[in-house]
Amino acid sequence: MNDLDRRASLAAVGGLLVPTLVFGGCAKAAKNHSDKDEQSGGEGEVTANEDLMREHGVLRRILIVYREAAPRIAADPSKVDAGALATAATLFRAFGEQYHEQKLEEQHIFPAVAKAGGPAAGLVDTLKAQHQRGREITAFVLDQTKGGRIPTSQTAALARAMSGFTRMYEAHAAREDTIVFPAFKQALGQKRYDELGEQFEEIERQQFGGDGFDMAVDKVAGVEQALGLADLATFTAPPLARS
Numbered sequence: 001m002n003d004l005d006r007r008a009s010l011a012a013v014g015g016l017l018v019p020t021l022v023f024g025g026c027a028k029a030a031k032n033h034s035d036k037d038e039q040s041g042g043e044g045e046v047t048a049n050e051d052l053m054r055e056h057g058v059l060r061r062i063l064i065v066y067r068e069a070a071p072r073i074a075a076d077p078s079k080v081d082a083g084a085l086a087t088a089a090t091l092f093r094a095f096g097e098q099y100h101e102q103k104l105e106e107q108h109i110f111p112a113v114a115k116a117g118g119p120a121a122g123l124v125d126t127l128k129a130q131h132q133r134g135r136e137i138t139a140f141v142l143d144q145t146k147g148g149r150i151p152t153s154q155t156a157a158l159a160r161a162m163s164g165f166t167r168m169y170e171a172h173a174a175r176e177d178t179i180v181f182p183a184f185k186q187a188l189g190q191k192r193y194d195e196l197g198e199q200f201e202e203i204e205r206q207q208f209g210g211d212g213f214d215m216a217v218d219k220v221a222g223v224e225q226a227l228g229l230a231d232l233a234t235f236t237a238p239p240l241a242r243s
């Protein structure tokens, strides 16, 4: 099956309005689940926590986009590609908020760790509040970037919102990776944990009509390209200048 056929078959799957809008033009990503299985060695090779943590990797790349774009917006919004930022925010909404947060964490992870008690349970209320605050900020970023240009009246507020979002979500995802997800795995036991890993894969297929992770990686790479952030080497710290 060529890329066009794959896209046509994915488009034929019902109930995929948001993913179609978000991922619609992404030929390379339009691969089916069996491709993923072939690469990873079979069903169940990507565990639930590995899935969740690599999803955080995609979200962190959007945070880097926000962090790099915020001072540019504050300095001169006319030089910032508003369409690329809108794509980044749309991806965060579809992949981060509507899938990772709402379908996985809020439905499965948080209830399990809250029931188990301990340090992870004590974080759940704050994590949920941060999801909500993030959604408010995403809505603001989308509103400010629609129409292909950033209005000059709100540049300081937009830059502040993006920086605040980055600061919050870096701490949020790091706590989830190191405290919440390990507690989730421990609370379930191996058998139930393996079952939920497969269930997460199924939710991903239903939500995106294919491998949502691969689609999201391609999408964020396009945003990085548009904003001049694609070359990893540009992030290497400068040599030490000792005085």
Ligand SMILES: [Fe+2]
Binding pocket: 101, 105, 127, 131, 172, 176
């Ligand atoms: Fe979260």
Ligand SMILES: [Fe+2]
Binding pocket: 056, 100, 105, 173, 176
């Ligand atoms: Fe998360």
